[in-house]
Amino acid sequence: MLVIKDLYAKVEGKDILKGINLTVNAGEIHAIMGPNGSGKSTLANVLVGNTNFEVTHGSVTFNGKDLLAMSADVRAKEGLFLSFQYPVEIPGVSMVNFLKTAVNEHRKYRDQPPLSAGDFLKLMREKKAMVQIDSQLTNRSVNEGFSGGEKKKNEIFQMAMLEPTLAILDETDSGLDIDALRIVSNGVNLLKTPNNATILVTHYQRLLDYIVPDFIHVLYEGRIVKSAGKELALELEEKGYDWIKKELGE
Amino acid sequence: MEDQNKLLHEVTQRDYRFGFVTDIATDTIVKGLSEEVVRIISAKKEEPEFMLEFRLKAYRRWLTMKMPEWAQLKIPEIDYQEIIFYAAPKEQAKYESLNEVDPELLRTFEKLGIPLEEQKMLSGVAVDAVIDSVSVKTTFKETLAERGIIFCSFSEAVKHHPDLIQKYLGMSVPYNDNYFAALNSAVFSDGSFVYIPKGTRCPMELSTYFRINAKNTGQFERTLIIADDDSYVSYLEGCTAPMRDENQLHAAVVEIIALDRAEVKYSTVQNWYPGDKNGKGGIFNFVTKRGICKGVSSKILWNQVETGSAITWKYPSCILMGDNSVAEFNSVALTNNFQQADTGTKMIHIGKNTKSTIVSKGISAGHSSNSYRGLVRVSPKAENSRNYSQCDSLLLGDTCGAHTFPYIEVANSSSVVEHEATTSKIGEDQIFYCNQRGISTEDAIGMIVNGYAREVINKLPMEFAVEAQKLLQISLEGSVG
Numbered sequence: 001m002l003v004i005k006d007l008y009a010k011v012e013g014k015d016i017l018k019g020i021n022l023t024v025n026a027g028e029i030h031a032i033m034g035p036n037g038s039g040k041s042t043l044a045n046v047l048v049g050n051t052n053f054e055v056t057h058g059s060v061t062f063n064g065k066d067l068l069a070m071s072a073d074v075r076a077k078e079g080l081f082l083s084f085q086y087p088v089e090i091p092g093v094s095m096v097n098f099l100k101t102a103v104n105e106h107r108k109y110r111d112q113p114p115l116s117a118g119d120f121l122k123l124m125r126e127k128k129a130m131v132q133i134d135s136q137l138t139n140r141s142v143n144e145g146f147s148g149g150e151k152k153k154n155e156i157f158q159m160a161m162l163e164p165t166l167a168i169l170d171e172t173d174s175g176l177d178i179d180a181l182r183i184v185s186n187g188v189n190l191l192k193t194p195n196n197a198t199i200l201v202t203h204y205q206r207l208l209d210y211i212v213p214d215f216i217h218v219l220y221e222g223r224i225v226k227s228a229g230k231e232l233a234l235e236l237e238e239k240g241y242d243w244i245k246k247e248l249g250e
Numbered sequence: 251m252e253d254q255n256k257l258l259h260e261v262t263q264r265d266y267r268f269g270f271v272t273d274i275a276t277d278t279i280v281k282g283l284s285e286e287v288v289r290i291i292s293a294k295k296e297e298p299e300f301m302l303e304f305r306l307k308a309y310r311r312w313l314t315m316k317m318p319e320w321a322q323l324k325i326p327e328i329d330y331q332e333i334i335f336y337a338a339p340k341e342q343a344k345y346e347s348l349n350e351v352d353p354e355l356l357r358t359f360e361k362l363g364i365p366l367e368e369q370k371m372l373s374g375v376a377v378d379a380v381i382d383s384v385s386v387k388t389t390f391k392e393t394l395a396e397r398g399i400i401f402c403s404f405s406e407a408v409k410h411h412p413d414l415i416q417k418y419l420g421m422s423v424p425y426n427d428n429y430f431a432a433l434n435s436a437v438f439s440d441g442s443f444v445y446i447p448k449g450t451r452c453p454m455e456l457s458t459y460f461r462i463n464a465k466n467t468g469q470f471e472r473t474l475i476i477a478d479d480d481s482y483v484s485y486l487e488g489c490t491a492p493m494r495d496e497n498q499l500h501a502a503v504v505e506i507i508a509l510d511r512a513e514v515k516y517s518t519v520q521n522w523y524p525g526d527k528n529g530k531g532g533i534f535n536f537v538t539k540r541g542i543c544k545g546v547s548s549k550i551l552w553n554q555v556e557t558g559s560a561i562t563w564k565y566p567s568c569i570l571m572g573d574n575s576v577a578e579f580n581s582v583a584l585t586n587n588f589q590q591a592d593t594g595t596k597m598i599h600i601g602k603n604t605k606s607t608i609v610s611k612g613i614s615a616g617h618s619s620n621s622y623r624g625l626v627r628v629s630p631k632a633e634n635s636r637n638y639s640q641c642d643s644l645l646l647g648d649t650c651g652a653h654t655f656p657y658i659e660v661a662n663s664s665s666v667v668e669h670e671a672t673t674s675k676i677g678e679d680q681i682f683y684c685n686q687r688g689i690s691t692e693d694a695i696g697m698i699v700n701g702y703a704r705e706v707i708n709k710l711p712m713e714f715a716v717e718a719q720k721l722l723q724i725s726l727e728g729s730v731g
């Protein structure tokens with residue numbers, strides 16, 4: 001589904017990604033861990049087409065297509081979704097209007113007619129139940145005045161609405177209380193099918209108890225320096241990143 | 251999506267195609283302005299003596315006045331001897347069918363959802379005499395007449411209701427008010443007249459009707475709205491469609507008079523030719539709009555969405571004379587490319603316990619300049635009066651400018667005046683967030699700008715609000731990213 005080859009990227013003239021290689025197949029869950037500032041969010045942003053980040057080398061294919069050649073909105077409509085680490089607020093733009101536009105743009109891209117108002121509201125109700133998000137939130141402007149945890153929940157709600165083939169969740173667990181973490185993880189698991197895939201960026205084993213990854217990668221100074229099965233998370237939780245740095249001879 | 255963007259982009263960024271010159275038989279008089287010309291205009295319109303006097307007084311006063319210079323505008327020299335001050339078109343038809351009209355224009359109409367018959371009218375296609383609009387007009391007229399509501403052209407009102415004209419003309423905007431108001435008073439061609447009798451609620455927005463009749467209001471338009479005791483009317487000016495217009499200078503006057511407990515809501519969506527991408531051409535729009543809350547507990551609301559004209563100079567104002575009267579000004583002014591706007595309002599508190607609210611949302615893009623100028627004056631007698639002003643500016647890109655000039659004069663100690671102002675830039679992160687959800691940059695900007703302006707757009711009557719939203723979006727195409 002996703003094949004990243006020798007990807008280099010910089011921001012503000014500074015090299016951040018320095019040769020990423022990663023393959024994600026349908027049905028898989030990958031977790032990316034790594035110290036602060038190692039480039040996890042940068043990788044996520046580069047994949048979804050944030051133009052603040054400049055790709056200097058390498059290639060990315062998504063379902064056989066050249067991902068880097070597409071604009072951000074096309075990538076989204078091709079099925080790529082990012083749950084942002086820091087979702088922005090858009091005052092005055094209602095969640096309903098925002099999501100309706102987004103859903104219908106996706107449909108248009110697939111040559112489907114727009115949803116009727118009734119069908120759209122039905123879809124919203126269904127997905128709201130799935131991630132147990134309060135109507136009080138979805139009746140407001142996009143993220144405006146939402147608490148940190150509410151914003152994260154709202155990201156997963158949008159993911160449920162858009163049903164991406166590849167979802168990248170950038171620290172969606174940070175800021176969630178214990179119940180919310182369970183609810184959100186549950187939502188992500190419900191959305192899982194053999195045809196889609198998930199990349200989880202996280203710092204904590206806790207999330208991986210709920211959403212069990214097939215692979216864990218450690219990103220360090222712009223490179224994936226270690227890949228292993230889910231047991232790696234426990235080891236990291238116990239020992240931190242120092243032993244990996246040592247392995248690398250630092 | 252891509253296609254749609256391309257289209258939107260083309261429609262809005264390409265040269266505005268509505269400025270074509272056509273050859274029609276018109277009843278014109280020599281160009282230039284003189285006392286003789288003023289007399290001819292009045293004579294051609296078969297006006298009573300008092301009208302001619304009004305015009306002449308205004309003309310003589312205008313001669314002594316100078317064009318205002320204090321606005322934040324760069325205004326090219328206007329040669330008044332080159333303007334033809336009276337031209338009554340004898341015939342409207344310029345095309346036989348819509349097939350002959352520029353397809354780009356038609357696509358813009360479609361985007362705005364303008365009905366077919368209206369599309370024809372706006373683009374100058376011959377309109378069959380038995381079309382819907384005519385019967386609609388008749389139905390409207392009957393409904394209104396049953397309630398004693400007068401709604402007609404200014405010229406008709408001068409003929410049939412001279413007493414009302416004589417009593418109220420110039421009450422809000424005196425002939426000598428300012429340079430452009432004096433010019434308008436001397437040479438105004440036509441406009442609309444509304445009278446709502448005592449205790450009457452006008453049962454419909456006076457809009458569709460107006461739109462149907464808006465074809466030839468001319469460059470010196472004059473509107474007079476009188477709401478008698480305990481009456482209500484909502485009036486919609488203009489039309490969101492790109493109207494053909496070959497006049498460069500527009501100097502309109504709008505007067506509103508609200509008597510005891512009357513309420514007038516006046517909404518404008520202005521979308522005149524703004525000039526091309528390089529700032530050439532475009533309408534100069536110098537309007538004087540003023541309402542008097544003459545009666546106790548009367549109320550006047552100005553709601554406006556301004557996206558057109560090369561230069562806009564406009565300050566819809568209210569004089570709160572009656573005790574407990576209320577006034578509101580809600581405005582969205584958008585400028586793009588090389589447009590210049592200097593808009594705002596004046597709230598003059600004279601009566602006791604009067605209350606005014608100002609909400610101004612400026613949006614600037616391209617190389618445009620967008621200024622808010624507002625005066626709040628509370629006279630010594632206007633005890634316990636209140637004003638709340640909120641002026642927000644949104645900048646798209648860094649080649650545009652926004653300025654705020656609030657003037658506040660409070661002459662008693664029991665009144666409260668509050669002013670808040672913010673300036674923000676449209677966030678690239680907001681646009682990217684929308685992109686990531688599958689929304690194109692163009693659509694995202696439209697959405698964010700509409701969100702920013704929502705407070706004001708929500709005050710517009712429903713049908714106008716929908717059009718205004720589309721208009722804001724279309725007016726910003728290609729301005730970011």
Ligand SMILES: Nc1ncnc2c1ncn2[C@@H]1O[C@H](COP(=O)(O)OP(=O)(O)OP(=O)(O)O)[C@@H](O)[C@H]1O
Pocket residue numbers: 011012016034035036037038039040041042043052085
């Ligand atoms: N817009 C930017 N301008 C300048 N530097 C940036 C920008 N975005 C990211 N960086 C830098 O790039 C590096 C990688 O940042 P990134 O956000 O990808 O880290 P991360 O692995 O997601 O960290 P965390 O775990 O703290 O979220 C950091 O040093 C950061 O300061």
Ligand SMILES: [Mg+2]
Pocket residue numbers: 040041042085170171
């Ligand atoms: Mg991060």
